[in-house]
Amino acid sequence: MAQPNPLETLDPINAGVNPYLLENFRPVLEETARSGPFEVEGSIPPGLDGLLLRNGPNPAVVPDPKTYHWFAGDGMLHAISLRDGEVRAYRNRLVRTRALSASIDTKAPRGPKEAINGPANTAVAFFANRILALCESGLPHRMTAELETVCVEDFDGALASPLTAHPKIDVETGRMAAFGYDPFGPPYLRYHEFDADGSLLTTTSIDLPRPVMIHDFAVSSTKVAFFDLPIVLDGDLALAGSQIPFSFNDQLPGHVGVLHRGQPGEHITWYGIDPCYVFHVANAFDDGDCLVADVVVYEKTFDVGMGGLLGSSLPRLERWRMRDGEVRVNRTILDDQTLEFPVTDQAVQSRDYRHLFAAQIGRRDGLDRFPGYVKHDVERETSLRITLPDHLQGGEPIFVRAEDGKTDDEGYLLCIEYDRSRDLSDLVIYDAHEMNAKPEARIHLPVRIPFGFHGTFVPRATFS
Numbered sequence: 349m350a351q352p353n354p355l356e357t358l359d360p361i362n363a364g365v366n367p368y369l370l371e372n373f374r375p376v377l378e379e380t381a382r383s384g385p386f387e388v389e390g391s392i393p394p395g396l397d398g399l400l401l402r403n404g405p406n407p408a409v410v411p412d413p414k415t416y417h418w419f420a421g422d423g424m425l426h427a428i429s430l431r432d433g434e435v436r437a438y439r440n441r442l443v444r445t446r447a448l449s450a451s452i453d454t455k456a457p458r459g460p461k462e463a464i465n466g467p468a469n470t471a472v473a474f475f476a477n478r479i480l481a482l483c484e485s486g487l488p489h490r491m492t493a494e495l496e497t498v499c500v501e502d503f504d505g506a507l508a509s510p511l512t513a514h515p516k517i518d519v520e521t522g523r524m525a526a527f528g529y530d531p532f533g534p535p536y537l538r539y540h541e542f543d544a545d546g547s548l549l550t551t552t553s554i555d556l557p558r559p560v561m562i563h564d565f566a567v568s569s570t571k572v573a574f575f576d577l578p579i580v581l582d583g584d585l586a587l588a589g590s591q592i593p594f595s596f597n598d599q600l601p602g603h604v605g606v607l608h609r610g611q612p613g614e615h616i617t618w619y620g621i622d623p624c625y626v627f628h629v630a631n632a633f634d635d636g637d638c639l640v641a642d643v644v645v646y647e648k649t650f651d652v653g654m655g656g657l658l659g660s661s662l663p664r665l666e667r668w669r670m671r672d673g674e675v676r677v678n679r680t681i682l683d684d685q686t687l688e689f690p691v692t693d694q695a696v697q698s699r700d701y702r703h704l705f706a707a708q709i710g711r712r713d714g715l716d717r718f719p720g721y722v723k724h725d726v727e728r729e730t731s732l733r734i735t736l737p738d739h740l741q742g743g744e745p746i747f748v749r750a751e752d753g754k755t756d757d758e759g760y761l762l763c764i765e766y767d768r769s770r771d772l773s774d775l776v777i778y779d780a781h782e783m784n785a786k787p788e789a790r791i792h793l794p795v796r797i798p799f800g801f802h803g804t805f806v807p808r809a810t811f812s
């Protein structure tokens with residue numbers, strides 16, 4: 349039987365409470381499986397046939413608010429099955445990591461040991477016929493479509509170091525480009541390419557002067573770019589018990605390193621940039637002798653210590669150009685409104701493209717807020733926004749191209765929204781081309797899904 353959640357009784361206006369343990373950041377304690385159909389306003393496009401998967405932090409044991417970091421909560425996956433215009437089922441499960449087995453005595457996963465028993469809480473990807481729960485601190489965890497944890501995934505023993513939560517999977521070739529940063533290096537950074545069947549094709553090491561946090565990278569059809577930006581290990585935070593002992597150091601320079609895919613790491617070219625930080629890359633592509641990357645940039649973050657918000661600034665969308673023969677990154681602002689969690693149609697990843705989608709992000713009452721969505725046209729440099737009524741908040745939208753969709757905006761945005769008036773969540777489906785505030789469908793789920801990080805949509809035909 350589920351235990352009462354002590355977090356339910358926390359006073360949200362108590363300034364001493366960690367903001368990532370309040371409102372819809374607070375974890376759910378119950379693992380459940382519910383059968384649909386659920387109450388629907390509007391109609392679900394019948395072509396949406398598959399599994400919407402989301403991952404996010406959900407501490408299984410109530411953590412110390414003084415030291416808890418949003419990035420450290422145990423990973424919980426949520427799966428929503430869509431078929432024939434109905435939501436057929438919902439299920440959630442904590443990923444059975446070794447960290448979880450140590451804290452609540454679940455069965456430890458099979459597979460190799462990791463240097464850090466991480467939370468597998470950041471993203472979920474479908475690659476080589478495997479559902480993978482991802483977190484940059486360690487190896488992926490292989491999951492079933494029913495959200496059972498199969499094993500720690502090392503690709504038949506080929507991968508022995510951490511893997512990013514943001515690999516790039518090419519829809520045409522099925523290949524995966526990925527990297528991992530390793531605070532226990534050197535090497536502090538490795539680049540990998542995997543074949544479509546999951547075999548590791550190449551690994552190369554890249555020299556960095558120090559270990560830095562690298563959350564995402566840029567991948568075009570011919571090049572990759574790595575961000576050496578100054579979030580660094582912080583001994584003081586480690587001594588104070590921080591769960592993620594990294595902080596921003598604006599005295600250190602930033603660099604972006606560009607490597608031709610297939611070349612060894614020593615051939616990398618570094619471009620200078622003022623200190624800033626990028627968690628997420630919307631997309632990247634080749635433009636002649638230039639690698640273009642559309643990125644979400646923080647002036648600074650990880651700069652406010654422990655137990656509070658992630659950082660002092662909110663991010664905006666920029667276009668970064670790294671041109672052969674130049675020594676600095678060329679930066680332009682694409683949209684000066686704050687946004688996060690950018691996505692595109694998978695079919696245009698690493699290619700010239702036109703549209704990206706993202707969550708609006710803001711702050712109010714001491715909490716991060718996700719008041720709607722943005723659609724940005726990178727060709728015209730214009731944005732459309734859906735802004736939600738006050739009782740609703742969104743998060744990362746997932747774009748799914750319509751069956752007859754011809755362009756990278758002809759499809760749907762699949763969003764999980766928190767409804768404060770019900771303290772429950774909705775699955776909401778918007779027409780991505782029109783960006784009407786009135787959705788195609790709003791499905792009232794009988795559960796609350798805490799604000800998380802990343803998800804994916806797996807078409808049923810690809811996994812059944």
Ligand SMILES: [Fe+2]
Pocket residue numbers: 470513514563627628801802
């Ligand atoms: Fe991320």
